[in-house]
Amino acid sequence: MNKFKMLLKTGIEEATRFVSNSWRFIIAALLLYIVCFLLFMGFFFYTGAGKWADVLIIVGSGAFVFITIWILTFLLVNFIKRMPIFFLACIIGAVYAVYSVGTYLGPFFRLMGYFVLVLGAFSGLTLYLYKKQKKSFFFLSFISTVVLHGIFIYFTATDGKEGDWSLQLNSSSSQIVNPATEKNYDITYFTYGSGSDKRDDYKDVLYQTNPVNISSFIVQPKGWNKWYREWFWGFNLQNAPLNGRVWMPISNDNETFPLVLIVHGNHNMADFSDGGYAYLGEMLAKKGYIAVSVDQNFINSGKSGHIGWDNAGRAWLLLKHLEQWQTWNKTKEHDLFNKIDMDNIALIGHSRGGEAISIAKQFNELERFPNNAKVRLNFDFSIKALIGLSPGDGRFTPGDQPVKLEDVNYLTLQGGNDTDHTNYLGMRQFERVHFNEDFDGFKSSIYIYGGNHGQFNSDWEMDQPAPYWWFMNRKELMTPDTQRDITKIYIASFLDATLKGKKELKKIFEDKNLVSSWVPADPLRVRYENSSFTPLATFEEDVDVTTSTIGGEMQGHNLQVWKEINLLQRNKEPQYNQVVKLGWSSRNSRYTLIVPNTVSDDFHADTVLRFDAVQAHPERYEFYHIPVPEGYQHKPIPITVSLKPKGVSKFDSRLRTTVYIDPTYSTKLYRFNWWNKRFGNEYEHMLHTYEVPIDYWKDSFPTIDFSNIEEISFEFNQTNSGLIFLDNIGFY
Known part of the structure; x- marks a missing residue:
C-alpha cells in the first residue's frame, strides 16, 4: 500500500513538474494560432459595414469570450483549490455515475439523478447546521430542503392536467348493436410453435411447427448483440420459430372462420409482448374469427442492441404464419382441416407491427424480395383487410420506395397522447391506399385524443418506462379500458364490414355519434373514404387555388385566409396531404366549388356530399390574428353548406344545412413545456369526415332534379370568425 502511495505521489510530481516547465510555450503557440485563425476567418464574415469592421467583430467576439471565461475559470479554480480533494472527488464521481447510468435509462434519469444529488447536498448541509446549532442558517436551509423535496415529490407523484375534450357518454341508445359485444360462439385457446422454446407458453404447444430461416430479410446482429440474443433465446435467426397464441370459435358444424393475425411492435425483447x-x-373469436397473436419478440430490441431491417423480417414472418395455417387447412389428417376461410384474411399490427402488415401485403403480391432479388417470395394470400394500431412508417422501404397499397381495406388508429410514435405516421400510409373502380371497399382513420401508444397492448399500457412515465401528462390519458373499448368497436365493425359483408356497419365510420352511447365521441376524429367516392377537390393536383381536381372552378368571397397547404404532423414534417385553409372575420364569407355537368349528371336522391374538415388550433387563430369565435372555445363551430341548382340566381334562395366542424385540441405529452417542444407542436391537425345527404332538398322541393346541382358553397355566416381546413370534397 505504501509503495502504491509512493508511485502515485511520484507520478503526480513528475506530471506537475512537466506542465510547470512547458505551459508557457503551449499557451504562446495556442494564442498565436487562434488569433491568426480568427483574423483569417474574419475575412469570410460579411456585414456590409466594411471588411475591417467584419474582422473586428469576429476578433472582438473571440477576445470577449476568452477574457470572460479566463476570469471565471481563474475564480473557480482558486475556489476549488481550497476545497477538500475527497469532497471534490465524491461530487465528480456522483455526477459521472448518474451520467453513465443515464446511457441506459435516458435523459430523464439524468435529470432526476442530478436533482437527487442537489437534494442530498441540501439535506447534508441542513444536518450540519443543526449539529452546529446555527439556528438562523439552519431554518433557511431546512425550509429550502423541504421545498425542494416537495417539488420532487409533486412532479413524480402527480398526474398532470386534464385535456380539453369531453369523456361524457351520450345517454340515448344507439341505433345499432355494439358489434364488439356480440358473443356468437364459445371459444378455445391454445398455442402453437417449435415446442423447444424456453418459454412455458411455447414449450407445451398443441401444434408443433418447423423453424424458418429469416436471415435474408434482416441485417444479422453481430458481436455482443448476436451472442447475447442466442444465449437468451436458445436459437439463432436461421432457426426462428413460428409461435402463436390462438383464440378460436368452437363449432360442431362444417363451418369455416376468417383468419386474423395480430402482431406486436418493438419492446424490450425480455418483456414479452x-x-x-x-x-x-x-x-x-366470440364473433366467429380465428384470432392469432404472433410471437416476434426475438426480433425486438434489447439491452444488447437492435436488429436492422426488422420490419421486413416481421412482414415475412407473418406470411410464413399464413403459409403454416394454409398447410393445416389443406391437411386432411389435421384437426384444423377445412376450419379456416383462407379467402378472408386480415392482418392487425401495433407500432412497428403496424408498418409490417403493410409491407407484408406488398410482399404478398411480389415474386421476389425487392431489396435482394435473389430471394423468392411467391405467397399470394387473400389478404383483404389491414389494421394498424399506431403504426410506424418508413422504417423499412421495399426497394427504397414508400409502401403503396391498392384495393385493400385499411384502418388505422392513433392516440393523440402517444409518446412513442409522437407523430401520426399511420396517416401517411392512409394517404397511400388507393382503390380501383371495380374494388368494393373502404379505408378509415381513427384519431383518439387521450389515447396513448402502450394502452393498445394490455401488457404494455405505459408508453415509456419509469422515469419517463412519471413525467408524462398522465391525467390527459383516458383509461386503458376506454381506449381498448374504442379499439374493439372499430376493429369489430371494420372486420365485420370487410370480411363478413356487413355493409351496414360502415355507418359507424361515417358518423362517430353512432358510438357515443358506448364510448366518448368527442375525442374522436374519424376519416372515412370508400371506393365509390368521386372526388371533386383534393387540392393535390397543382398550385392553382382557383381550379379543382376535376377541372371545376373554386371561388372565395371575403376570406381573410385562403391558401392551399400541406398538413403537418406534430414534429412539423408533412402528412403528405394537401388541403385548403380558410379563415374569416366576417359573416359575409364563403368558399364555392363549381360542379361540372359531367359530375352532376350522375346525382340522384341517394347521393351524399362528403368532405373532410377540422378547425385550426387556437395557436393558428392567433397567428392569423383571427379571434376564436366567442362561445366556441374548444367547441365545434357551425358552418352552412348550401347547394345551388341551375336556374337559381339569388344567393338567398339556395338550400342550406348546418354542419359543426370539430376543434383541434392541444395534447401535452409531458408536464414540462420545454420538453414538449422537443417534439414540435402541442397538436396535430387531424381531419374529420362529414357527410350531407343531398336528399334534404326533398323537404322543400319534392320534384327536384338532383342532376341540376351546379354549385357547392361553404358559407361562414353563423360565427363572426373562424379558421378551418377543408379537403376531399366529393360525392358518392
Missing part, C-alpha cells in the same frame, strides 16, 4: 392482445383475440 404477444400476450397483450388477448382482449382482441377473445372478442374476435
Whole structure:
C-alpha cells in the first residue's frame, strides 16, 4: 500500500513538474494560432459595414469570450483549490455515475439523478447546521430542503392536467348493436410453435411447427448483440420459430372462420409482448374469427442492441404464419382441416407491427424480395383487410420506395397522447391506399385524443418506462379500458364490414355519434373514404387555388385566409396531404366549388356530399390574428353548406344545412413545456369526415332534379370568425 502511495505521489510530481516547465510555450503557440485563425476567418464574415469592421467583430467576439471565461475559470479554480480533494472527488464521481447510468435509462434519469444529488447536498448541509446549532442558517436551509423535496415529490407523484375534450357518454341508445359485444360462439385457446422454446407458453404447444430461416430479410446482429440474443433465446435467426397464441370459435358444424393475425411492435425483447392482445383475440373469436397473436419478440430490441431491417423480417414472418395455417387447412389428417376461410384474411399490427402488415401485403403480391432479388417470395394470400394500431412508417422501404397499397381495406388508429410514435405516421400510409373502380371497399382513420401508444397492448399500457412515465401528462390519458373499448368497436365493425359483408356497419365510420352511447365521441376524429367516392377537390393536383381536381372552378368571397397547404404532423414534417385553409372575420364569407355537368349528371336522391374538415388550433387563430369565435372555445363551430341548382340566381334562395366542424385540441405529452417542444407542436391537425345527404332538398322541393346541382358553397355566416381546413370534397 505504501509503495502504491509512493508511485502515485511520484507520478503526480513528475506530471506537475512537466506542465510547470512547458505551459508557457503551449499557451504562446495556442494564442498565436487562434488569433491568426480568427483574423483569417474574419475575412469570410460579411456585414456590409466594411471588411475591417467584419474582422473586428469576429476578433472582438473571440477576445470577449476568452477574457470572460479566463476570469471565471481563474475564480473557480482558486475556489476549488481550497476545497477538500475527497469532497471534490465524491461530487465528480456522483455526477459521472448518474451520467453513465443515464446511457441506459435516458435523459430523464439524468435529470432526476442530478436533482437527487442537489437534494442530498441540501439535506447534508441542513444536518450540519443543526449539529452546529446555527439556528438562523439552519431554518433557511431546512425550509429550502423541504421545498425542494416537495417539488420532487409533486412532479413524480402527480398526474398532470386534464385535456380539453369531453369523456361524457351520450345517454340515448344507439341505433345499432355494439358489434364488439356480440358473443356468437364459445371459444378455445391454445398455442402453437417449435415446442423447444424456453418459454412455458411455447414449450407445451398443441401444434408443433418447423423453424424458418429469416436471415435474408434482416441485417444479422453481430458481436455482443448476436451472442447475447442466442444465449437468451436458445436459437439463432436461421432457426426462428413460428409461435402463436390462438383464440378460436368452437363449432360442431362444417363451418369455416376468417383468419386474423395480430402482431406486436418493438419492446424490450425480455418483456414479452404477444400476450397483450388477448382482449382482441377473445372478442374476435366470440364473433366467429380465428384470432392469432404472433410471437416476434426475438426480433425486438434489447439491452444488447437492435436488429436492422426488422420490419421486413416481421412482414415475412407473418406470411410464413399464413403459409403454416394454409398447410393445416389443406391437411386432411389435421384437426384444423377445412376450419379456416383462407379467402378472408386480415392482418392487425401495433407500432412497428403496424408498418409490417403493410409491407407484408406488398410482399404478398411480389415474386421476389425487392431489396435482394435473389430471394423468392411467391405467397399470394387473400389478404383483404389491414389494421394498424399506431403504426410506424418508413422504417423499412421495399426497394427504397414508400409502401403503396391498392384495393385493400385499411384502418388505422392513433392516440393523440402517444409518446412513442409522437407523430401520426399511420396517416401517411392512409394517404397511400388507393382503390380501383371495380374494388368494393373502404379505408378509415381513427384519431383518439387521450389515447396513448402502450394502452393498445394490455401488457404494455405505459408508453415509456419509469422515469419517463412519471413525467408524462398522465391525467390527459383516458383509461386503458376506454381506449381498448374504442379499439374493439372499430376493429369489430371494420372486420365485420370487410370480411363478413356487413355493409351496414360502415355507418359507424361515417358518423362517430353512432358510438357515443358506448364510448366518448368527442375525442374522436374519424376519416372515412370508400371506393365509390368521386372526388371533386383534393387540392393535390397543382398550385392553382382557383381550379379543382376535376377541372371545376373554386371561388372565395371575403376570406381573410385562403391558401392551399400541406398538413403537418406534430414534429412539423408533412402528412403528405394537401388541403385548403380558410379563415374569416366576417359573416359575409364563403368558399364555392363549381360542379361540372359531367359530375352532376350522375346525382340522384341517394347521393351524399362528403368532405373532410377540422378547425385550426387556437395557436393558428392567433397567428392569423383571427379571434376564436366567442362561445366556441374548444367547441365545434357551425358552418352552412348550401347547394345551388341551375336556374337559381339569388344567393338567398339556395338550400342550406348546418354542419359543426370539430376543434383541434392541444395534447401535452409531458408536464414540462420545454420538453414538449422537443417534439414540435402541442397538436396535430387531424381531419374529420362529414357527410350531407343531398336528399334534404326533398323537404322543400319534392320534384327536384338532383342532376341540376351546379354549385357547392361553404358559407361562414353563423360565427363572426373562424379558421378551418377543408379537403376531399366529393360525392358518392
